[in-house]
Amino acid sequence: MQGNQYSVKVFEVSIEDEEEFISFFDFNHILFTNRLIVLHGEISDNIREYLNSKSLCFLENIDLPKKSARNIVLESGITNTDKKTKEEIEKKVTEEFDNKLNETKQDFEEQKAVLAQENKMLEAKLLKLLERLKNNLTVLDHMIRSGQELNIDGDLLLLGRVNSGATINIEGSLIVTQVIEGAIRCNGNFMMISSSPKANIVFNNIEVNSEQLKDGLNRVELKDGEIIITPILEKEINWVQL
Amino acid sequence: MGTVIAVISGKGGVGKTTASANIALGVAQNGKKCAVVDFDIGQRNLDMILGLENRVVYDMVHVMDEDATLNQALIKSKADENLFFLAASQTKDKSVLNETKVKKLVDNLKESFDFVILDSPAGIESGFEHTIKFADVAIVVVNPEVSSIRDADRAIGILDSKSQRVKDGNFVDKLLIINRIVPDMVQSGEMLKSEDILEILDIKLLGKVPEDKGVVDASNQGKPVILDKNSVAGNAYKRISARLCGEKVSMEDIEALDRGFLKKIVGIFT
Numbered sequence: 001m002q003g004n005q006y007s008v009k010v011f012e013v014s015i016e017d018e019e020e021f022i023s024f025f026d027f028n029h030i031l032f033t034n035r036l037i038v039l040h041g042e043i044s045d046n047i048r049e050y051l052n053s054k055s056l057c058f059l060e061n062i063d064l065p066k067k068s069a070r071n072i073v074l075e076s077g078i079t080n081t082d083k084k085t086k087e088e089i090e091k092k093v094t095e096e097f098d099n100k101l102n103e104t105k106q107d108f109e110e111q112k113a114v115l116a117q118e119n120k121m122l123e124a125k126l127l128k129l130l131e132r133l134k135n136n137l138t139v140l141d142h143m144i145r146s147g148q149e150l151n152i153d154g155d156l157l158l159l160g161r162v163n164s165g166a167t168i169n170i171e172g173s174l175i176v177t178q179v180i181e182g183a184i185r186c187n188g189n190f191m192m193i194s195s196s197p198k199a200n201i202v203f204n205n206i207e208v209n210s211e212q213l214k215d216g217l218n219r220v221e222l223k224d225g226e227i228i229i230t231p232i233l234e235k236e237i238n239w240v241q242l
Numbered sequence: 243m244g245t246v247i248a249v250i251s252g253k254g255g256v257g258k259t260t261a262s263a264n265i266a267l268g269v270a271q272n273g274k275k276c277a278v279v280d281f282d283i284g285q286r287n288l289d290m291i292l293g294l295e296n297r298v299v300y301d302m303v304h305v306m307d308e309d310a311t312l313n314q315a316l317i318k319s320k321a322d323e324n325l326f327f328l329a330a331s332q333t334k335d336k337s338v339l340n341e342t343k344v345k346k347l348v349d350n351l352k353e354s355f356d357f358v359i360l361d362s363p364a365g366i367e368s369g370f371e372h373t374i375k376f377a378d379v380a381i382v383v384v385n386p387e388v389s390s391i392r393d394a395d396r397a398i399g400i401l402d403s404k405s406q407r408v409k410d411g412n413f414v415d416k417l418l419i420i421n422r423i424v425p426d427m428v429q430s431g432e433m434l435k436s437e438d439i440l441e442i443l444d445i446k447l448l449g450k451v452p453e454d455k456g457v458v459d460a461s462n463q464g465k466p467v468i469l470d471k472n473s474v475a476g477n478a479y480k481r482i483s484a485r486l487c488g489e490k491v492s493m494e495d496i497e498a499l500d501r502g503f504l505k506k507i508v509g510i511f512t
Contacts, residue, residue, distance in 0.1 A: 076250060143444050145399035146392045164392045181442075 010064060014040035015047065022050055029054045038062055136172065144168065144182065155188065164198065177217075191220040192232075203227060243386065244275075244355045246348055247486075248377035250401065252393030254364030256385045257421040262361035263291045264468040264476070265381070268483025270325035271468075274356040277316065279347075280330035281373045282363040289329050292319060293464020303331040304342040312350055319372060321469060326355070336369040349378045357486070366400050374401045379415045381448060385422050386433040391442055398443065417448035419482065422451045428497045436497065449482035450477050450496040 011032055015021050025032070037051070037058040051058050136154025143152060144158070146165030155172035162168060166182035173188030180196035186203050193201070195215045201208040206221050214231035221228050249262045266278035279302060280288040289295045297317050300310035300451075305328070312328075319325035328351075331338070351358045360372035374380060380401055384394045398416060405414050420436055427433040440447055454475030460467040465474040468483070481491045 145402075146395035148399050161442065161444070163395050164388070165396060 009035045010038055011035045012038045012064065015043060016041065018044060018047060021047065023052070025054065025056075029056065032056055038064060140181070143178075146182070162199070189221070192217050194218065195218065244352045244358055245359065245379055246352060246358045246377045247379045247381055248360045248362055248373045248401075249381045249383060250362045250370065250374060250394075250397050251364065251383040251390070252366060252395075252397035253385075253390045256383050256390050257451075257457075258383050259287045259291055259361055260461060261381065261383050261419055261421065261451075261465070261479075262359055263288060263466045264479035265285050265483055265486065266327075266357070266359045266470050267292075267319070267321055267325055267466050268479050269486055270319070270322040271480075272483055272487045272489075273324065273325050274487055275326075275354070276357040276359065277326045277328060277351050277355040278359040278361065279328040279351070279371060280361050283330045283369060284332065284335045285363070286330035286332050287329065288361050289341070291461045291465060291466065292327055293321075294319065294327050294329075295464065298329045301331040302347065303334050303338050306338070306347055312347075321466070336363070336367070336372075337341060339369065339372045341372070341375065342373045345376055366397055367374050370397070371400070371404055374404065374414075376412060377405065378407065379417065381417050381419060382443070382445065383419045383421050384439065384443070386420055386428065386436075386439060387435070391434065391439060395443060398445065407457040416445040417447050418443060419448050419451060421451045422453045422498050423450055425497050447493070448485060449478055450493070451478040451482075452496050 013021070033056065035057070037056055039047075039060050041061075043060055048146040083206055103107060138152055138154060139157045139159070140150075140158040143160035144162045144166040146163050148166050150156075150166075150168045150170070152168070152170045152174065156168070156170050156174050158168075158174070158176045161179070162180040162182040162184070163175060164181040167185070168174070168182070169185045171187050173190050173194040176184075176188045177194065180193060180199040180201070181202040184191075184193075184202065186201070187205075191201075191203060192215060193199075193209075194213065194217055195213045196210055197213075199210045201210055201220075203220055206222070206225075206227055208220060208227055208229070212229050217232045219230045219232055221230070247265075249258050249265070259280075262278055262447055266276050269277045278288065278292075280286045281302075282288075282502050283303070286301075289298055294317050300315035302315065305312050305416045306312040316326040319327060332438045348358065348360075350457045357461075360377060363369040365487055366382075382398060384390045401414060401416070402408055407414050418440065420439060423436075424433060428435055436447070436450060452474045454467065454473055456473045457467045457475050460473075460476075461471060467473050468479045470476045478494075478496065481494065484491045
């Protein structure tokens with residue numbers, strides 16, 4: 001045996017007046033194409049024919065497990081509408097709709113203008129910031145001692161040591177020529193650092209394995225979320241190969 | 243006008259007080275009038291190391307509060323007539339110090355002494371800050387180990403930012419004493435080398451003092467080790483004191499000192 005279980009939306013209606021019923025369905029039959037209609041009361045052949053002609057699915061006089069039925073009070077006013085009122089309502093609705101559409105259009109235009117202005121301002125700010133970062137190179141030729149904390153917006157060229165217990169927070173790129181034993185938090189495009197086995201370096205929120213740093217300067221970059229360390233070696237002479 | 247020297251270390255137990263006592267006695271023996279002041283209020287030790295424990299009547303808090311004159315509170319050392327000692331209060335705590343009082347005291351001492359040596363408390367709290375505030379020179383005492391170096395580094399950083407001289411646009415001369423060097427351990431790489439320490443701290447080297455068992459006994463007896471002519475540490479302090487007085491004394495290679503004649507011969511054959 002094979003059984004299938006469906007969740008069906010059911011519309012339950014009891015028929016009191018045949019004409020009323022048919023006029024209601026004339027108006028709303030599209031809403032019921034995917035539903036099961038359960039009819040109560042006296043059902044004439046006329047109604048059956050009508051429902052079949054609209055290819056609606058229906059059952060007659062069945063008790064349903066009524067746990068969560070939604071009661072819809074059908075307004076007889078609508079079902080009894082003659083053509084005049086129908087037209088009036090349609091007209092009203094289209095008018096209202098047009099009005100609303102116009103209003104929203106206006107709102108939209110206004111908002112668009114505001115947003116464009118804001119965008120311009122933000123862009124200008126960003127440009128300013130970028131310019132500042134670009135031209136904001138700090139050069140320090142002293143050492144950073146334990147307990148000292150440097151917070152720098154732009155780039156930094158540091159010619160002294162970074163001692164154990166010192167911290168450097170920097171938004172731009174960083175070049176340190178001496179040994180680092182403290183902590184570095186760098187969010188820039190690149191770092192140039194020498195071999196510093198005791199350092200604690202975090203580059204763009206990723207910890208740099210300081211054991212990978214070779215003697216001499218190393219270039220540290222971020223590519224596809226991975227840290228790439230390239231030792232800058234002395235250039236070897238490439239002889240011509242014949 | 244004399245020179246005010248603050249002896250600092252950051253970390254405790256590295257030998258600040260011993261160094262203060264020995265240097266003070268050393269410069270006094272070189273004919274300079276020297277006052278040594280214990281700034282470690284509440285935990286004074288310098289009186290014991292100088293052997294002046296039972297002579298303390300008035301301390302620096304009495305002088306600051308004008309309960310006693312400076313001359314009443316200064317204690318003349320038994321070891322040298324050029325050396326005077328001003329004790330810290332043992333009953334008060336460091337909160338009794340304030341900037342104006344300290345400045346007045348230091349200025350008064352400066353007028354009548356060639357050297358005023360201030361023995362700083364350990365740590366970097368207010369007691370330390372008062373000690374360095376009006377110092378012209380700082381002597382940084384470290385042991386050849388990483389914790390001591392880092393704390394000293396921090397202390398130097400604070401000195402550079404809080405000192406009155408730095409605020410006036412001058413700079414404070416910082417001199418390094420590496421204390422308690424064990425030559426064998428340096429050579430085997432267990433202890434930091436002097437060159438490494440100097441590279442980290444980046445200040446001038448005043449002298450190296452080797453580890454010496456005699457120091458403990460000397461401190462207990464109240465006779466600074468500099469009085470012992472056979473002590474290696476005592477001789478090191480003598481050289482340091484002479485350098486402070488402006489003499490040119492060559493650096494002895496303390497790290498290789500322990501390698502006596504016999505050991506050298508053994509060294510050749512192994």
